[in-house]
Amino acid sequence: QVQLVESGGGLVQDGGSLRLSCVASGRPASLVAMAWFREAPGKEREFVANLGWQSNVPLYADSVKGRFTISRDNTKTTFYLQMNSLERRDTATYYCAASLYYAGVDYSHYAFWGQGTQVTVSS
16 A cells, blocks of 8 residues: 655745645555646546656646646655646646556546645736
């Protein structure tokens, strides 16, 4: 089993930046993929970015490409989402997720989830 705990959300003005963190515990060495998703009120959970745990190759949703960066630390126990040039449409609850297998952009393929952290972008 793997446990994920997010932090770093908050309130930021339009154009500002935030960095989300997700700490993995339990058996992080067994992970193959990690990802960030977000869910806005009344909308479906949306893929934001993912990263191969070993390959370190990122994939981004078109809506965040060029503004967000997913990364991990060298110990492979923490991964991050650096969010720059934030816009009001980025307001959502952000979730980190992880998988023991390649999981792609479909949230149903990720077995492990954090509790979520709220990001609110104000004008």
